[in-house]
């Protein structure tokens with residue numbers, strides 16, 4: 001299996017707060033197309049940081065879309081796999097994934113959920129006739145088990161012993177971070193063992209200097225052969241910061257079989273604008289006039305490039321120094337560009353206050369949960385500091401933090417207590433209202449019952465009266481009848 005490995009495009013980057021770089025990216029893309037045509041790789045891998053920002057502009061997205069569609073049309077047999085880096089919006093890339101899939105381009109934005117279940121591994125496996133690619137984007141935290149489960153699934157499938165390539169966008173322990181300031185997104189580093197076992201080549205992105213982990217001495221070799229497994233940063237196509245003075249390359253990786261040899265070649269990228277530090281001979285400017293003259297000279301000799309100055313910190317600079325420089329450069333139509341961060345050389349006025357910046361192992365920093373341990377490890381770089389004093393300060397800070405936490409907890413408890421009281425009062429009010437309602441209901445019920453009883457009694461009384469009247473009438477009738485009978489009898493007797 002043969003792959004082209006690149007990463008960290010940072011499309012849409014605005015460098016030195018001033019210059020957009022789409023022409024530089026297009027210049028790189030032309031070279032990449034040529035290499036894809038000439039090398040006939042089975043796959044082109046782009047290991048994260050496609051864009052420089054989470055929401056790239058429409059024109060930046062167009063550069064991306066136009067290029068990869070045309071590349072696919074030019075090299076239809078080549079598989080293209082693109083993963084998201086920490087600069088990218090994982091979900092935004094993922095949202096377009098299905099459309100890219102129609103063109104056979106694998107775009108993987110979102111990393112697997114920590115508690116992913118079911119057949120999730122398949123989303124990250126690209127099966128080629130010649131081998132397997134695990135397309136893992138930028139993922140936070142330790143993922144060993146997940147990655148191993150993917151590799152195990154491939155191993156179960158891979159009876160022919162085809163090579164396995166895994167992509168990832170992360171900082172790996174033991175890397176050379178030359179040219180990266182500490183704003184590379186994350187300081188988290190992982191040991192290569194965190195990627196599991198069962199791959200032959202780990203195609204890394206995130207660090208811009210091309211390098212094979214564990215083989216720093218080989219960084220500039222055009223061709224080298226290792227035994228599987230190998231972890232490598234292809235590096236970025238363009239210099240992304242001015243400290244990246246090394247050459248930038250694309251890696252061509254050839255793998256013969258699972259567990260076999262890994263041959264790596266580097267293709268040197270021609271950058272549209274090279275990076276220069278003035279003076280070119282490595283010395284420093286002693287004054288502003290010298291620097292201005294050198295910039296003029298540079299512009300006469302170089303049609304384009306990025307420049308940065310190295311100056312003696314004691315050299316006086318007129319207040320419009322930077323403006324003078326931009327005026328000279330504007331005559332080049334922005335082809336010569338300026339990084340205004342001057343490298344200061346020479347003795348410092350007060351060396352104890354502006355001592356050289358300390359150096360840290362990224363891994364050491366990351367794994368440092370106890371700040372005091374970190375101080376103990378780097379105290380040697382601060383001869384003016386007294387370790388005991390620092391320790392006392394840390395104890396004081398820790399106590400202060402604890403005190404603040406206690407206060408916070410106390411005020412939270414107080415708030416909870418108040419909330420409970422309010423709740424209770426509300427419940428009591430509600431109960432009282434309910435009792436009141438109940439009492440009124442009962443009174444109404446009683447009243448109605450009384451009314452009904454009265455009505456009933458009234459009816460009864462009327463009935464009794466009617467009955468009595470009827471009885472009285474009957475008695476009167478009977479008396480009349482009896483009287484009549486009596487008088488009839490008297491008449492007969494007469």
Ligand SMILES: [Mn+2]
Nearest residue numbers: 049085086206
């Ligand atoms: Mn990155």
